[in-house]
Amino acid sequence: MLLCCMKTIKDVFLAYQQGLGSLYDARETGAITLMVLEELTGVSRAKIKAFPEDDIPANAGEKLSAVLNELKTGKPVQYILGTTEFYGLNFLVNPATLIPRPETEELVEWALEESKKLEVKSKKLAVLDIGTGSGCIAISLKKNLPDAVVSALDISPGALKTAKQNAVVNEVDVSFIEDSILDIKSEIEHSKFDIIISNPPYVTLEDKLRMHTNVTDFEPHSALFVPEHNPLVFYKAIAGFAADHLEKNGLLFLEINENFGKETVELLNHKRFTNIELRKDMSGRDRMIKANR
Numbered sequence: 001m002l003l004c005c006m007k008t009i010k011d012v013f014l015a016y017q018q019g020l021g022s023l024y025d026a027r028e029t030g031a032i033t034l035m036v037l038e039e040l041t042g043v044s045r046a047k048i049k050a051f052p053e054d055d056i057p058a059n060a061g062e063k064l065s066a067v068l069n070e071l072k073t074g075k076p077v078q079y080i081l082g083t084t085e086f087y088g089l090n091f092l093v094n095p096a097t098l099i100p101r102p103e104t105e106e107l108v109e110w111a112l113e114e115s116k117k118l119e120v121k122s123k124k125l126a127v128l129d130i131g132t133g134s135g136c137i138a139i140s141l142k143k144n145l146p147d148a149v150v151s152a153l154d155i156s157p158g159a160l161k162t163a164k165q166n167a168v169v170n171e172v173d174v175s176f177i178e179d180s181i182l183d184i185k186s187e188i189e190h191s192k193f194d195i196i197i198s199n200p201p202y203v204t205l206e207d208k209l210r211m212h213t214n215v216t217d218f219e220p221h222s223a224l225f226v227p228e229h230n231p232l233v234f235y236k237a238i239a240g241f242a243a244d245h246l247e248k249n250g251l252l253f254l255e256i257n258e259n260f261g262k263e264t265v266e267l268l269n270h271k272r273f274t275n276i277e278l279r280k281d282m283s284g285r286d287r288m289i290k291a292n293r
């Protein structure tokens with residue numbers, strides 16, 4: 001199917017399958033095509049799926065063709081469209097921010113479930129997201145816990161700029177702090193939290209060799225890779241910070257490297273966290289931890 005001949009939704013799916021077949025499997029290509037069609041035509045996902053024989057809007061062909069050419073370079077669709085969905089909300093993304101992943105939605109879900117059980121007397125729930133990136137975790141938590149006071153920290157000014165825009169887009173109030181969890185210098189040093197949550201960089205050199213180039217060539221390395229090839233460097237710093245800055249019975253939530261679940265649990269044990277729970281994600285991989293102060 002030549003792009004010039006795309007008239008219907010079905011034609012677009014066919015052209016994208018042909019163009020992207022060497023980069024993605026059929027399921028991934030289908031999902032990408034759906035995202036692009038929805039964004040560029042304004043037609044809903046449900047309608048696209050239900051009426052594949054419908055014509056695409058006359059002015060959409062050129063844009064669909066330009067996006068397909070960019071996709072062929074391996075650039076993630078979210079960076080091409082500049083947007084993605086996370087926990088039912090829209091987030092702006094760009095090469096300064098990691099593209100939020102579905103596994104991280106499971107971490108948010110867990111934190112929201114547990115937050116209901118936390119007894120916070122005579123004050124608002126205080127939450128800190130470490131390594132906020134696009135702000136997806138902090139903003140989703142604030143959206144669902146409107147009374148909470150949510151702060152979010154990142155070392156990257158580019159990521160923080162986007163996270164601030166995302167807070168405006170999603171109409172929530174989050175305090176953003178530029179600092180390094182490896183060497184805190186800001187006023188956050190004097191604060192206490194009921195929940196500390198983080199999806200820090202955890203990709204090792206060995207993991208990198210197995211990763212798809214559309215991740216390693218396009219997503220920010222400072223969001224993905226651990227410095228000095230030490231897979232636990234961020235977990236050590238976060239556990240140390242949380243040990244001092246969580247309220248009594250406060251909760252720590254971490255997304256982790258699936259190959260270092262046991263080691264991360266040991267580290268938290270060593271820091272005297274209790275009720276440490278390791279959970280698998282929807283693909284059955286050790287992916288997240290909850291611990292009590």
Ligand SMILES: C[S@@+](CC[C@H](N)C(=O)[O-])C[C@H]1O[C@@H](n2cnc3c(N)ncnc32)[C@H](O)[C@@H]1O
Binds near residue numbers: 136155156159200222
């Ligand atoms: C894996 S990304 C997670 C982004 C976002 N929370 C998410 O789940 O999509 C890790 C984030 O940690 C930030 N980061 C890297 N080094 C840091 C440091 N020393 N202190 C604070 N944040 C850091 C990166 O800029 C990046 O935004």
